[in-house]
Amino acid sequence: MAEDDKALPKELSDVLRMAGRRLFYDRGDALFMEGDHPRHVVLIEHGQVKIERATADGSAVTIAVRGPGELVGELACIDGRGRSATVVALGPVTAVLVPLSRFRDLLNTNAPLVYAILIRTVLRIRESDRWRVEYGALATGRRVARALADRTFGSTNGPFVIRTTQQELADAIGVSRESVVRALRVLQESELVRTRRGSIVVPDPPALREWADG
Numbered sequence: 001m002a003e004d005d006k007a008l009p010k011e012l013s014d015v016l017r018m019a020g021r022r023l024f025y026d027r028g029d030a031l032f033m034e035g036d037h038p039r040h041v042v043l044i045e046h047g048q049v050k051i052e053r054a055t056a057d058g059s060a061v062t063i064a065v066r067g068p069g070e071l072v073g074e075l076a077c078i079d080g081r082g083r084s085a086t087v088v089a090l091g092p093v094t095a096v097l098v099p100l101s102r103f104r105d106l107l108n109t110n111a112p113l114v115y116a117i118l119i120r121t122v123l124r125i126r127e128s129d130r131w132r133v134e135y136g137a138l139a140t141g142r143r144v145a146r147a148l149a150d151r152t153f154g155s156t157n158g159p160f161v162i163r164t165t166q167q168e169l170a171d172a173i174g175v176s177r178e179s180v181v182r183a184l185r186v187l188q189e190s191e192l193v194r195t196r197r198g199s200i201v202v203p204d205p206p207a208l209r210e211w212a213d214g
Contacts (some may be wrong), residue, residue, distance in 0.1 A: 006120060006153065007069025008043070016043045016071075019106060020098035025089040027163070031072070036083040038076035040097045044068055047093035048151075048163055052086045062084065062172045064124075065164070067153045071127050074117055077103050090163030091199075143173045145212035146182035148193065152154075152205040159194075160202045169200075187211075 008016070020043070024030065031042055033041050034054055044066055051064040051072070063085065066072050076083050098106075107114055127150075147169060152160045156177050166184070170177045184200070187193040192208045194201040 008116055012116050013043060014070060016098050017096050019102045020096040022096050027089055027091045027092040029089045031087040034083050034086045038100055040099050041071055041073045041077050041103050042071050044097040045094040045096060048090045049087050049093060050090055053086060062168045065151050076170055139178045140175050141183040141186055142212060144180055145208060147173050149209040149212045152202055155205045158203045158205055160205050162200045165198060
């Protein structure tokens with residue numbers, strides 16, 4: 001499955017849209033918090049959100065970024081347990097909230113939706129396994145480039161704006177902020193990225209992916 005296949009097919013997204021209501025979020029708004037009782041699933045229509053988990057010392061670590069067409073919060077709605085992470089808007093976000101009861105009704109009546117969610121859950125597990133294996137062996141520069149390339153969601157057009165800070169990126173890949181700064185400097189010199197306050201711009205996503213894959 002390609003990066004852009006993480007998004008649900010349009011026909012299934014439309015089913016969720018008909019079952020929910022559209023809401024708008026500003027940068028920094030929390031869609032839901034870790035530990036919350038699940039009340040709805042969220043379909044991202046526009047913008048990006050980060051998935052955060054709390055650490056033992058009380059800080060938050062970004063473990064993933066989700067974009068348009070992706071579903072978040074579905075696992076807690078399936079098993080009924082508390083939210084395993086906090087979801088925060090990285091910029092302006094448009095999303096559709098589908099109530100828990102309506103979502104479960106759809107799972108009982110719409111086999112293609114169930115299959116699509118299952119496939120994407122498997123993809124995320126495989127992606128997580130790849131991160132653990134590959135990122136441990138990659139040099140920091142490649143790890144930073146791979147993390148940024150993953151966050152372009154398979155885009156073939158640029159420029160692509162990634163809403164993240166250097167510290168968030170460092171936390172996500174398990175390196176120091178200083179290491180990220182050095183890696184970004186190399187990528188900037190190669191004209192693969194441009195840094196802005198609170199974001200990183202990728203002028204040519206395919207070129208960055210090619211560089212990251214070495």
